[in-house]
Amino acid sequence: MNTPLVEEEQAFEAAARARYQEIGVPFPDRVVRVSSPLAGTFAAPIAACLATGHRNRRVLDSVLRAVDDTAGERIGRAVRDAVEAATAGPARGSVHGAAATALHADLPAARGRAKRDDLWDTVNEAVDADLRAAVEAAVGGARQDTIRGEIRRLWRARLPAAGVWWWWPFRDFVLFCPPPSDVHREPAGEDETARPRLHRADGPAVAWEDGFGLCFWRGTHVPRAVVDDTLTADEIIREPNAEIRRCAIERRGWDRFVIEARLDQIGPAVPDPGNPGQTLTLHDVPPGVYPTNVRVLLCTNGTVERDGTRRRFGLTVPAACTDPIEAAAWTYGLTPAQYAQAQRRS
Amino acid sequence: MLTIEQAIATFGVTVDEHLDRQAEIPVLSGLQFQGDVAVVPVTASPARTPIPAEGVPVVRGQAQANTHLLVATGPAFFTPDRSGRALTLGVLTVEEGATAYLAHPEHAYAGIAPGTYELRRQREQADQTRLVAD
Numbered sequence: 001m002n003t004p005l006v007e008e009e010q011a012f013e014a015a016a017r018a019r020y021q022e023i024g025v026p027f028p029d030r031v032v033r034v035s036s037p038l039a040g041t042f043a044a045p046i047a048a049c050l051a052t053g054h055r056n057r058r059v060l061d062s063v064l065r066a067v068d069d070t071a072g073e074r075i076g077r078a079v080r081d082a083v084e085a086a087t088a089g090p091a092r093g094s095v096h097g098a099a100a101t102a103l104h105a106d107l108p109a110a111r112g113r114a115k116r117d118d119l120w121d122t123v124n125e126a127v128d129a130d131l132r133a134a135v136e137a138a139v140g141g142a143r144q145d146t147i148r149g150e151i152r153r154l155w156r157a158r159l160p161a162a163g164v165w166w167w168w169p170f171r172d173f174v175l176f177c178p179p180p181s182d183v184h185r186e187p188a189g190e191d192e193t194a195r196p197r198l199h200r201a202d203g204p205a206v207a208w209e210d211g212f213g214l215c216f217w218r219g220t221h222v223p224r225a226v227v228d229d230t231l232t233a234d235e236i237i238r239e240p241n242a243e244i245r246r247c248a249i250e251r252r253g254w255d256r257f258v259i260e261a262r263l264d265q266i267g268p269a270v271p272d273p274g275n276p277g278q279t280l281t282l283h284d285v286p287p288g289v290y291p292t293n294v295r296v297l298l299c300t301n302g303t304v305e306r307d308g309t310r311r312r313f314g315l316t317v318p319a320a321c322t323d324p325i326e327a328a329a330w331t332y333g334l335t336p337a338q339y340a341q342a343q344r345r346s
Numbered sequence: 347m348l349t350i351e352q353a354i355a356t357f358g359v360t361v362d363e364h365l366d367r368q369a370e371i372p373v374l375s376g377l378q379f380q381g382d383v384a385v386v387p388v389t390a391s392p393a394r395t396p397i398p399a400e401g402v403p404v405v406r407g408q409a410q411a412n413t414h415l416l417v418a419t420g421p422a423f424f425t426p427d428r429s430g431r432a433l434t435l436g437v438l439t440v441e442e443g444a445t446a447y448l449a450h451p452e453h454a455y456a457g458i459a460p461g462t463y464e465l466r467r468q469r470e471q472a473d474q475t476r477l478v479a480d
Contacts, residue, residue: 274378294471302379303453306364315478316471331468331478332384333433334377343376346453 008178009033012165016174030173032085035078036208037166040175041131042067042075042138043082044168045150050087051172059147063139070137071212078210086173120164122198123180123206126214126221127166131155182207188219201227201251217247226251233260242291249289254296254314258283266295270324274342275302278310280324282317293319297327302345347373348445350454357401357417359449373445373457380448380456382468382478383414383435392439392462393423397446402426404435404448404465412452416465420444424465432477435465 013031020027034040046060068076135155139148154168164179184205185196197219198205204213204224215227225231226248231239236248236257249257257263263286269279278300285294294316301311321327329339351367354360378385383405401417402424416424422444426436439462440446446458468478 292471292473302381303365306362315468318471331470332379332386332466333469334384334386338377338386341377342379343374344372344378344456346378346380346456 012167012176012178016167016169016176019169025171028171028173030086032082032173032175034082034175034177035210036075036212037127037131037177038071038075038134038208038212039078039082039210040166040168040177041135041155042071042079042151043086044170044175045154046079046147047083047086047173047175048154048170049147049150050083051170063147063151066138071134074211082175086175118195119185119198120179122219122221123164123183123214126206126216128156129221130212130214177208180206180208180213182213184216186218203227217251220244220247222247233257233262237261237289245289246291254316255298255312258296258298258314261289263296267323272300272328272345273325273340275300275345278302280328282321282324282327283314285316285319290316292316295319295321295327297321297324297331299328347371347457348447348455353447353449353455356419357415357447357449359401359415359417359451359455361449361451361454365454369454371447371455371457373459375459375461378456378458380414380450380453381412383448384466384468385438385448385456385458386464386466387461388437388464390437390462390464393425393437394439395423395425397422397424401449405467412450414453415449416446417449418444418446422446433466433469435467438463438465 017027032043034043042063046063050060064076064080067079132155135151139151166177168175182204184198184200186199188194188197198214198216198221199218200216203215204227205216207213213224215222215224217226220243222244225235226244229251231248231252233252236245236252239245239248252260263283266282266284269281272278272280281298283296283298285296287293295318296314297317298312298314301313304310315327315331317327317330321330323336325339326336329336332339347370348356349367350361350365350369350371353371354367374385376387397416397418401415403413404416404424404426405412405414407413416438418440420443421441423439423441424436427434438446438458440458440460442460444460448456448458470476470478
């Protein structure tokens with residue numbers, strides 16, 4: 001935990017010191033870097049409860065076990081390390097217990113508005129959502145005691161003046177977490193001026209060193225299972241959030257989803273004009289599955305892939321389309337008669 | 347007719363290694379598709395802007411990987427569409443004796459015979475209709 005302060009960390013600490021000064025509280029000696037916002041979310045309240053004399057080890061251990069069980073043992077270890085660093089060692093004078101009061105309530109009022117950045121706003125919102133879910137998963141059960149209540153109360157704090165740093169300021173210690181080092185973006189469109197959006201298909205788009213990460217599919221914050229592509233078709237259909245459902249279907253690919261979800265085929269398969277040996281099929285999409293009322297046209301690429309197969313893919317078309325040729329023609333703004341004349345697809 | 351190998355040598359757009367370099371590129375005057383781009387024969391006033399030697403990227407793929415580049419041997423013209431119609435990329439005119447090609451790293455080459463054509467994008471139905479990027 002004694003990593004030498006880099007420039008950004010020094011800037012963060014200066015900003016943090018200024019905040020303490022504004023409210024007339026001495027800056028604590030114990031400044032502890034945590035490995036992720038999730039580790040800080042659990043470590044800060046636990047350390048605060050320890051420092052204030054809430055030393056019921058049985059309760060504390062049950063919380064740590066709940067973290068192990070729900071967030072994973074890697075996070076659990078990171079939480080234990082941070083708690084140790086924030087509370088171990090000689091207490092600072094006689095105030096060490098009683099004064100370890102959280103400063104959150106005072107600090108937000110003393111701060112100005114952070115510099116606006118849409119991408120980081122998105123990261124922030126996603127972190128908040130995932131932390132809230134993690135806290136609820138770990139300590140959201142019916143049994144509430146002090147530390148559980150504290151965790152639910154104290155899990156979130158951030159110092160806006162220093163960018164995307166998470167921090168948990170107390171009288172006796174400060175926990176902080178730097179911004180994520182691993183951030184995956186993609187262009188939001190073909191327009192070179194389009195703002196990039198968060199996206200990664202093979203893992204979290206935003207990741208911290210202890211494994212905590214945020215998953216994004218083309219700019220939409222999604223559960224890990226969407227990116228890992230592990231949901232069943234039924235689970236996708238039952239997902240209450242329409243945008244997440246749409247992302248899960250895109251991730252799966254309509255070609256697979258149509259089969260797995262047993263979407264009804266409209267009429268027979270027809271040969272794809274200009275694409276010898278390949279067919280087009282049109283499928284119904286029941287209401288509530290996709291955010292828009294659509295049908296799906298399954299097509300096959302005109303060019304073979306490296307492995308000798310041809311890529312199958314689905315395109316959403318208006319629900320009014322009644323046969324595959326009409327649907328395929330619509331995608332290019334052609335009449336069905338025009339589309340039927342196609343000579344080649346490459 | 348050019349083979350893919352000859353087209354790569356002529357226009358400098360390489361294509362995926364597994365695609366047969368000796369395959370001849372059909373040169374067509376009818377409707378054809380290269381992935382998400384359609385070449386639609388039309389009766390329209392011909393395009394007048396010469397296609398430059400370096401070609402015209404009619405669709406720019408993300409990170410340049412999937413650009414559909416319009417190139418030609420002989421006099422050929424392309425006027426980008428400025429009407430704001432979402433699907434229309436522009437009008438292509440290939441003069442007698444010339445051949446135009448759409449070049450793409452994954453779809454290789456599509457040969458276009460003399461005539462006038464509209465180049466179009468493919469779309470999907472979404473909240474708002476969106477263009478397909480292949």
